[in-house]
Amino acid sequence: xxxxxxxxxxxxxxxxxxxxxxxxxxxxxxxxxxxxxxxxxxxxxxxxxxxxxxxxxxxxxxxxxxxxxxxxxxxxxxxxxxxxxxxxxxxxxxxxxxxxxxxxxxxxxxxxxxxx
Amino acid sequence: xxxxxxxxxxxxxxxxxxxxxxxxxxxxxxxxxxxxxxxxxxxxxxxxxxxxxxxxxxxxxxxxxxxxxxxxxxxxxxxxxxxxxxxxxxxxxxxxxxxxxxxxxxxxxxxxxxxx
Numbered sequence: 001x002x003x004x005x006x007x008x009x010x011x012x013x014x015x016x017x018x019x020x021x022x023x024x025x026x027x028x029x030x031x032x033x034x035x036x037x038x039x040x041x042x043x044x045x046x047x048x049x050x051x052x053x054x055x056x057x058x059x060x061x062x063x064x065x066x067x068x069x070x071x072x073x074x075x076x077x078x079x080x081x082x083x084x085x086x087x088x089x090x091x092x093x094x095x096x097x098x099x100x101x102x103x104x105x106x107x108x109x110x111x112x113x114x115x116x
Numbered sequence: 117x118x119x120x121x122x123x124x125x126x127x128x129x130x131x132x133x134x135x136x137x138x139x140x141x142x143x144x145x146x147x148x149x150x151x152x153x154x155x156x157x158x159x160x161x162x163x164x165x166x167x168x169x170x171x172x173x174x175x176x177x178x179x180x181x182x183x184x185x186x187x188x189x190x191x192x193x194x195x196x197x198x199x200x201x202x203x204x205x206x207x208x209x210x211x212x213x214x215x216x217x218x219x220x221x222x223x224x225x226x227x228x229x230x231x232x
Binding site for chain 2: 022052067076
């Protein structure tokens with residue numbers, strides 16, 4: 001048990017859209033990730049998706065609306081809702097997802113989520 | 117669905133140790149809270165406890181060790197571990213707990229967790 005410094009963890013992440021696990025919370029993985037560009041539209045039928053912007057700014061595109069999410073703001077995408085995060089310039093984000101959730105919505109294309 | 121600005125929510129919290137719910141994530145409540153002073157030692161037998169310091173600095177006292185947790189750092193107390201957060205001066209924190217978790221470990225003394 002120790003404090004987890006998110007900036008230190010993010011300094012070890014070198015690619016965009018490559019979430020790294022930094023802690024476990026119940027049956028969830030807590031991850032840091034860097035966004036830049038646009039992720040594919042996808043959905044998670046069984047789980048909400050938690051995004052907290054730590055630095056920078058992102059946009060969450062839903063079907064029919066887009067939401068700017070700035071540093072210090074969180075956005076939770078309810079299960080079953082098609083969404084796409086995107087960021088014009090690099091944006092650092094804390095993610096929480098139940099273990100085993102494919103970040104793309106599809107295990108075949110999902111990131112590996114290494115632990116740091 | 118919209119972005120939740122944590123600073124704006126915290127501006128509506130006027131007492132210490134009084135968590136307010138700002139969002140739902142799966143079966144969890146996401147809360148903001150202000151700490152100052154020392155909370156009673158307690159434990160949650162069935163759930164981990166998630167703390168992310170947003171502003172200021174806190175100490176997590178465990179049995180036998182104490183851990184400074186600064187802004188941008190998270191600390192997860194595993195289920196069953198006796199703990200006590202404390203802060204010499206006001207510290208703003210994001211908390212996540214499964215719905216219905218008493219913040220003191222005891223429903224008789226638990227905070228009400230209003231929604232803002």
